[in-house]
Amino acid sequence: MHQKFSIMMAIWTVLFCTASMAVTTNSAARADSAILLKLVSGKAVQGGLLVFQTKAGTKIILDGLELPVSADGLFVLGFHRDDVTPQELLAMDASGKTAKLTLTPEVRDWEIQRIDNLPTNMVTPPEAVITRIKKDIKNVKAARAVISDFDDVLKNGFVWPVWGRISGIYGAQRILNGKPRQPHYGIDIAAPSGVAVRAAGAGRVTMAMDLYFTGGTVIIDHGFGLNSTYSHLKDMYVRPGDRVTRGGVIGSVGSTGRSTGPHLDWRINWRHKRLDPLLIAGPLHPALPASRPK
Ligand SMILES: [Zn+2]
Helix, strand or coil: CCCCHHHHHHHHHHHCCCCCCCCCCCCCCCHHHHHHCEEEECCCECCCEEEEECCCCCEEEECCEEECCCCCCEEEEECCCCCCCCEEEEEECCCCCEEEEEECCECCCCCEEEECCCCHHHHCCCHHHHHHHHHHHHHHHHHHCCCCCCCHHHHHCCCCCCCCEEEECCCCEEEECCEECCCCCCEEEECCCCCEEECCCCEEEEEEEEECCCEEEEEEEEECCEEEEEEEECEECCCCCCEECCCCEEEECECCCCCCCCEEEEEEEECCEEECHHHHHCCCCCCCCCCCCC
């Protein structure tokens, strides 16, 4: 994994607030449930994303939170890395007919990385940059708060933004100089500097900015609470407000921010939950050649 993360880790701790929500495994599906709550893809597992089909016009409630449903009756939900509690999914159609599912997330084992003897300023950010970091955090939060009704990703899923060696995985816990830091919520894909980075799904850009820790950072809103983040970019070819297509080039691989070498840090969130891109986009395959953008 990247070692730049020494600092990054420290930041992630601040940058992204952890969510603790309960979640999923599905239980019995009765005939009614099959009609009102049909699992299209994914499973109840920590870091997982589930896409369901219901009848258009059905009200969906997850542990008291009403979830938006697309015009075609699709909706999504996801599980955070540390979710363990069962969640109740309730569907109620226009006639008042209901269906229920209990989702209990499958628990995973996480890699633990211990890094000792790091200089103190690598583990704890220097005072001088705190203001900048706080501002970055605020901007990232705002960019991820957008919940629109794009439904392309619900229908077509995600693709890999770049093809390369995976150098850092989701969920790994870093312990720096004996201090536990927030787990790594992205996957790192090592690739040569300048290689095209593509939008993992269709949507709209909500951030394209240079940040202290993550360097050139693009965030794309995919609708229904889903967004993806691309960090350490060398070039950014998009601006906030731009519409992007799945596989469309948005930037190039770099080593900007706190990074020790060219790679893409790719993340997917559903609301405040961090999802595992590896579970969502499937095994890495050479569908997207590592080519330079024109
Ligand atoms: Zn990373």
